[in-house]
Amino acid sequence: MLGHAEKVMGTVVSFTVDCGSVPDDSVRRAVARACRLLHRMDDIFSTWQPASPMSRLRRGELNLDDVPPEIPQVLEQCAEARALSNGWFDPWAMPGGVDPTGLVKGWAVEAAMKMVREAGVPAALVNGGGDLVGFRPPSSVPWRIGIRHPWDASALACVVELEDAIATSGSYERGAHLLDPRTGQLTTAAASATVTGPSLALADALATALAVGGDDVLALLAALPGYDGYLIRSDGTEESTERMAFTS
């Protein structure tokens, strides 16, 4: 088992890799490539860096033909997530211009995972500041992921078995930071919102949508093949879609 933690995108992305029969050196090189990718994505998408292509696009200094191809790719996925979430995830409703932040971390972490996978390793888990994506051989036991309890820092809300990806959005540590695209106001409707599914990019965006839209989005998730949701409302009540893979 090989581990690496990289500070990037304003968070830490950690890799846990089962090297199998692949030499450690090859795995390390793959992880290093994945980290370079993450930094490149950070440079492109950062809305904190005024000179990033994303920032320049937001200010109207660049148009979509002039930016790195990853930006239109991500925006396309943002549009998909907006449609799937019935507008509860809406990067175009953010102040200061289109802001794909709610999807791009998951997207980048997923791309990093794929780079590690290309090294031929049997299993790996990539944790991008609490949004995780993993893979493993078909017959192996799933990764088990705890979901942080929104109020009791000494407890987990629950444990789920990870099929592909999991993202959790909440207002517990950073305070209210989610904007309701319909009202333009900060929202604290959900204490914690978790989405699992095949794509971390989409899970990331949908977790944001679930945190803002609550039960409406949970109903959407129930009808979305491959995706599941788990909501802890601000009054402490909980609800999840039927197939959410809770375990003990």
Next chain:
Amino acid sequence: MKRYPVVIGATVAGLAGILSYHTSNLTSPLSSNLAVGPGSGSTTTTTKPGTTSTTGGTTSTTGGSSTSTTSTSAPPAVTTSSATGTGEQYGYGILSVKVTVKASKILDVKVAKLQTADTYSQSLAQQVIPYLSRQVLKAQSSRISGISGATYTSEAYAMSVQSALSQLHFR
């Protein structure tokens, strides 16, 4: 069936890497008895790994002399050592931890330094940190591979733990 790392990457992004070292030898006892496969639906029937019965053990009672020789190698003589991790900047301040290890086991994680911008951040950190410490210690026997919903404090914590461990040549 192979069981995958029982590393608690913890909230603690980063710890996954750090702790994978020990966990690899701790995972094996749990390996055979987790009956849950992918796509097994919502109400999962799990056999609790903690209560694993030794189904894997072969009971060969034939004349063959195939006794499983599980030689418990004597642990090397070791001393306890500590290191203080780098002070990690995070959203609300600076956090640094001191880690104490013996052999390949983390004995203790303490906060060496905590500077926060305001009292709210201070109380928040003080609330979160004991949990993180327990996670680090538990990780050595935990069954969880990571925590979804990580936060700034925990990331800084993880990085400081990692730097302390690397000072101790703990990998």
